[in-house]
Amino acid sequence: MDFLSIFDEKTPARAAAQVPHPKVRSPQWDFSDYKFESPNPDATENNVFRRAYLIGLSLLFPDGERFFIRAVKRYADQIDDPQLKQDVKGFIAQEAQHGRQHELLNEKIFGSRYEVNSFLKNWNAFAFGFLEKFAADYLPYGGGKLEVAVTAAAEHFTAVWGTSALKSESFAKFDSQSIKNLIYWHAIEEIEHKHVAFDVMRHVDANYFLRTGAMVVTAALIGSLSLWGFAHIFRQEKNVDYLQVIRSFGYEAFNKDGMLRQFAIAFVTYFKPNFHPSDTDDRELFAEFSKLVDASIEKVA
Ligand SMILES: [Fe+2]
Numbered sequence: 001m002d003f004l005s006i007f008d009e010k011t012p013a014r015a016a017a018q019v020p021h022p023k024v025r026s027p028q029w030d031f032s033d034y035k036f037e038s039p040n041p042d043a044t045e046n047n048v049f050r051r052a053y054l055i056g057l058s059l060l061f062p063d064g065e066r067f068f069i070r071a072v073k074r075y076a077d078q079i080d081d082p083q084l085k086q087d088v089k090g091f092i093a094q095e096a097q098h099g100r101q102h103e104l105l106n107e108k109i110f111g112s113r114y115e116v117n118s119f120l121k122n123w124n125a126f127a128f129g130f131l132e133k134f135a136a137d138y139l140p141y142g143g144g145k146l147e148v149a150v151t152a153a154a155e156h157f158t159a160v161w162g163t164s165a166l167k168s169e170s171f172a173k174f175d176s177q178s179i180k181n182l183i184y185w186h187a188i189e190e191i192e193h194k195h196v197a198f199d200v201m202r203h204v205d206a207n208y209f210l211r212t213g214a215m216v217v218t219a220a221l222i223g224s225l226s227l228w229g230f231a232h233i234f235r236q237e238k239n240v241d242y243l244q245v246i247r248s249f250g251y252e253a254f255n256k257d258g259m260l261r262q263f264a265i266a267f268v269t270y271f272k273p274n275f276h277p278s279d280t281d282d283r284e285l286f287a288e289f290s291k292l293v294d295a296s297i298e299k300v301a
């Protein structure tokens with residue numbers, strides 16, 4: 001007997017009807033209403049701290065999401081549950097769309113003001129040219145289970161961030177409607193598919209140590225990569241209001257919906273034995289915003 005199997009986790013009891021399933025939306029925003037500065041002093045466009053972390057994350061999304069797709073796709077044929085099979089297709093389609101929209105925004109808008117190419121090249125070379133290959137060749141469970149467990153952990157973070165983005169006062173204060181649409185669309189889809197990579201991982205290996213070990217790796221990676229992206233943009237800023245930076249950082253670190261605080265809570269919660277992302281009930285918030293998002297997009301299937 002494999003002694004690690006004593007740490008196998010139970011299947012959580014949960015009504016399938018309680019979980020939303022990924023829908024495929026095909027937005028066509030061109031972000032031409034986005035300006036780096038706004039005459040409205042309250043607009044989030046004028047906040048260099050928020051701008052740097054939004055751009056930093058946006059630069060990580062396309063290649064990061066393509067990695068998630070690779071990790072889940074590897075096991076797609078082994079899934080026999082028809083609903084999960086369908087959800088995997090939805091997950092892949094949604095992440096591909098996120099990558100496309102963020103890539104457009106990165107190239108067309110953010111790249112017109114900031115030097116973004118060296119960061120894109122360097123983080124890509126580090127994460128996929130080196131780390132992904134190293135994991136596949138040398139790490140235990142690398143080249144399969146580890147990648148899907150890292151994806152499950154990363155998707156837990158993106159779903160929790162999605163929830164805090166929907167509640168965030170500062171995101172609601174963007175003047176640009178297309179940026180708000182993009183944030184809310186991405187956020188609700190992260191909530192909608194939060195169980196998918198997790199359930200694929202459980203199907204492959206429902207082991208506590210694989211799941212939480214991958215979480216430690218993922219938290220360190222996401223933490224350092226997003227800090228790297230933030231710093232790359234922030235150091236290109238010329239007029240920085242440091243008081244505003246400290247205030248915004250304080251909100252993200254200490255407010256109950258702040259992204260850094262939510263990141264820490266998401267990390268700790270993941271260590272609960274038999275944890276499942278669908279244990280967090282965000283259906284009310286999801287219902288409110290998914291209606292708004294669907295109304296802003298013509299093609300929803
Ligand atoms: Fe995504």
Ligand SMILES: [Fe+2]
Nearest residue numbers: 095155158190
């Ligand atoms: Fe996702």
